[in-house]
Amino acid sequence: MTSDTSLLERRKVLGTAYRLFYEEPVHLVRGEGVWLEDNDGKKYLDMYNNVPVVGHANPVVVQAMTKQASILNTHTRYLHENVVAYAEQLLALFPSELNRAVFTCTGSEANDLALRIAHEVTGRRGVIVTQNAYHGVTSELADMSPSLRPVAEHVEVVPAPTCLSGTPAEIAASFAAHVDEAAQRLAAKGFPVCALMVDTVFASDGLYIPSQGVLAAAAQAVRKHGGLFIADEVQGGFARVGGNWWAFQQDDVIPDMVTLGKPMGNGHPIGAVVVREQWLHDFGLRCRYFNTFGGNTVSAAVGLAVLQELHTLNATEHVQEVGDYLGQQLHALVSEHEEVQAVRGGGLYWSIALQDNKLHTASELAVLLVNGLRQEGILVGTCGQSNQALKIRPPLVFCKEHVAHFMEVLQQQLQGVKA
Incomplete structure (x- = not known):
């Protein structure tokens, strides 16, 4: 060896x-x-x-992957039961408002696509993130991941809840106020806000669980300025925080989009954007999205097996x-x-x-x-x-x-x- x-x-x-x-x-x-x-x-x-x-x-996941790989592995431009069944079963875990899924290969691709959708449907470019956020490895995402490098001009950074003090209600109100001020700064620079993207457990910022109203307050603040709320659930999703399937469910809030990655395939590369139909429809009228391997037949089989194992657990x-x-x-x-x-x-x-x-x-x-x-x-x-x-x-x-x-x-x- x-x-x-x-x-x-x-x-x-x-x-x-x-x-x-x-x-x-x-x-x-x-x-x-x-x-x-x-x-x-x-x-x-x-x-x-x-x-x-x-x-x-995990033997169930490995068997599902090898079995499907030995039969067929193609992209999503053909009909296939696995892909549709996986989308149906995945969406069944979300509030009814989040009723469309687009598959990618990674969480970075999912976050990048969510931003594309937000840019298209709002006609804006400004983005708000937390001060030590990490959202992915594409050029667009690196520009809004202050844990990697200084952010771009169209990005504003706000203190994470971990840096704020007071009661949970005071922290939520303070965080929302910071989002409100960031949106105003973006508008003053000529970049009206299109989205607030938040890792729903604030992992890179030191972790803030449970949210205790922070997510709902922040979503309300950005929507007041015409922006969308994108919940990055790559870290917090798939029952990670317990009690619910998604970390955003700690609060009384329904995001405009939810992004998923890593854990979906238990190590097999698959990600997704789960989105309200209205936003995906508007996006689709303006441009198309195609990802050769995003949601391929093998990835879908793996995703189904992971969901099966999570339910069994x-x-x-x-x-x-x-x-x-x-x-x-x-x-x-x-x-x-x-x-x-x-x-x-x-x-x-x-x-x-x-x-x-x-x-x-x-x-x-x-x-x-x-x-x-x-x-x-x-x-x-x-x-x-x-x-x-x-x-x-x-x-x-x-x-x-x-x-x-x-x-x-x-x-x-x-x-x-x-x-």
């Missing part, structure tokens, strides 16, 4: 834009459920990967139950460790916001903890504007039995960073 040293040397062919996790990179060779295994046979509890929602190498209730149990353990850390500033989250998506101790800054602590956990066989990530928070988002097949193991190792690492 290829050694890590040799593989790292050969990896230069990929260029400098690629990044690896951890000071000692992990060389993974297989996965099953919530577990990953490296080339030395060491197992890791996966507390990071939200893409394989129904578990790594009873995902909305399972995630709520396990997430509540995990959350109780995590919240206790605030009073136990001075390094833990706050715990935010819900379902199976959590962040542990850190603060400086006598030896390290919060960002340094995050690096120490992430790498320490990796050495002990647990994989987590970071989030927040300074990467000062731990990010926890395991596959949804994560169970209560895994919580005790994770918490034991996390407690040991938190004790270690005091020394």
